[in-house]
Amino acid sequence: MKKYLPLIILLFAFIKTNAQYSGALPSYKLVSGNDWAKAKNYYLLTLLQQDAEAAKLLKADAGLAKLTADKIALLKSSLAECKDALCLPAKLKFTDDEINTVAERLAALCKPGSALDKLIKTHIIPSGTYFQFQTLAPAQLLEKAWRQDAAAINHTIAVYAEGAKPNYPQIDSISYNVKKRGYYTLMYDCSAEVNETVNARSLFFEPSLKGALTYLEVNERMQAGDYEPMATTVNKPAADKVKLTKWANYPYTHIVVPGAGPDDPNTPFSGEGMLRCKSAARAYFAGKAPFVVVSGGAVHPFKTKYNEAVEMKKYMIAKLHVPASVIIIEPHARHTTTNLRNDARIAFRYGISFSKPGLIVTDKYQNDFIMNMDKRCLQELGYLPYKLGKRLSDTELEFYPLVNSLQIDLDEPMDP
Structure with missing residues (x-):
């Protein structure tokens, strides 16, 4: 019986995971x-x-x-x-x-x-x-x-x-x-x-x-295809590192930083985005989480050639000295609802633990908005892609990503 015990444990874990996610598999x-x-x-x-x-x-x-x-x-x-x-x-x-x-x-x-x-x-x-x-x-x-x-x-x-x-x-x-x-x-x-x-x-x-x-x-x-497949290209160093992470060493699984696009088509990165990145870098260096997810697509202004997530990553590496290997780009979100939805997708597919919370780090105004975003998510997505936790400060908000975020959105062809 003992020799079969590891297999039984593995099978039980598979069944439990499968049931928890209604059949969706992180390994898919x-x-x-x-x-x-x-x-x-x-x-x-x-x-x-x-x-x-x-x-x-x-x-x-x-x-x-x-x-x-x-x-x-x-x-x-x-x-x-x-x-x-x-x-x-x-x-x-x-x-x-x-x-x-x-x-x-x-x-x-x-x-x-x-x-x-x-x-x-x-x-x-x-x-x-x-x-x-x-x-x-x-x-x-x-x-x-x-x-x-x-x-x-x-x-x-x-x-x-x-x-x-x-x-x-x-x-x-x-x-x-x-x-x-x-x-x-x-x-x-x-x-x-x-x-x-x-x-x-x-x-x-x-x-x-x-x-x-x-x-x-x-x-x-x-744009839905931009930078794909990310797990084996732009995000590979961090995706590989996820597999080796000891989640018990951190209070949060990851920090997500929503982007803020500039108004000027010739400006690659907004001042608001810089300030959000600074807050996130402080949280990272304080040991709150092992990874930083920068989230935002090529959104503002109309048909901009600059991508928010890419510009945030550049800034965090060059100016804030956050290691490139812990930064994950999410370069498709077009608004705050999908910042969190797309983050949940990445967390699921990369194997980031769903058993403890992540940490949203942004400015006070956006966190105020996120605290009251449920109705908009239900109207635009048909579900909530997160469960909110404690509001720790003006800039920090706990959240739990949810697996229903994998659902394709049929009326957002640039970020379905």
């Missing part, structure tokens, strides 16, 4: 297909492209094959018939009937032991990317994930081709004036590009997916 590695913007926005569709058996099953289905043929025919006819710029991207969006038809076919094809069933159990559930649906049966989870990805594609096309308002118009709007005469040429060329890359053997969603990604690219809005 996202499948990118070398396109991180696509994978992070539309993970189910990325997996369906990458999994040969699942793709084969879908291509063999008569109903889905007809949908592919109809969508390609509509795309081709739009190039000949659309005389208005917005007519072209509209043809690439999914209709409600198409979404419902696909949902029915996927549920029917997701039989126990099928390629789709295996995909759900070996990728979708462990990834946590559709965490809100984790407790559903595989066929139901697949249907929900499909509906989410379809809605995400339609949202991307609406904002970055049709000019609909994004959640934050001042920083995330389309780059073009859709009413200008020359915009028709751009939309025609985008549809022509999609037409060149799809054929009768394409998966049913690929024309629309290719369209959404093309619109993001021509708007220079592929």
Whole structure:
């Protein structure tokens, strides 16, 4: 019995962890297909492209094959018939009937032991990317994930081709004036590009997916893929160090510093960001936590070329002498809600302990805001990505990251 004891302990730990996180596993590695913007926005569709058996099953289905043929025919006819710029991207969006038809076919094809069933159990559930649906049966989870990805594609096309308002118009709007005469040429060329890359053997969603990604690219809005895969590149020294960390030696697992973008497009780093970094550096050197997560994307001002997290890291190393090997960049967040959500994702995937709190270090105004941010998180994300602890001072606030933060956000294509 003694010789089996280590295995029993290991199995118990696995079961406990699996239950605690509703099947999401810290060890799971996202499948990118070398396109991180696509994978992070539309993970189910990325997996369906990458999994040969699942793709084969879908291509063999008569109903889905007809949908592919109809969508390609509509795309081709739009190039000949659309005389208005917005007519072209509209043809690439999914209709409600198409979404419902696909949902029915996927549920029917997701039989126990099928390629789709295996995909759900070996990728979708462990990834946590559709965490809100984790407790559903595989066929139901697949249907929900499909509906989410379809809605995400339609949202991307609406904002970055049709000019609909994004959640934050001042920083995330389309780059073009859709009413200008020359915009028709751009939309025609985008549809022509999609037409060149799809054929009768394409998966049913690929024309629309290719369209959404093309619109993001021509708007220079592929930021979701920036710096990925971070754990093996820009964050590798710290990610490797996490595995060796003795958490009992510190009161907090890590310090998270939300970014503050400048107003001037030629200024890489704001004074407010510098002051937040100074507060965080003091907390680090006081031994409060072994890691510092600097969080913020290329946000302010509109289409800035500077990234908040990257500039914060540079400043902390060069001016504050914080070791580079303890700084983790989170370079995608576009507002305070996702500073904390994205931090939770990194903590989970890098193996930072969830059993004790992290420490938010920022200015008084932002901590006041975070203390009352629950309603905004529920409105914009649909859940709380954290549980707040004690307010230690004007600049320091305890928090516990939550695993439901892994859920993809369908209407934030630059930071899903």
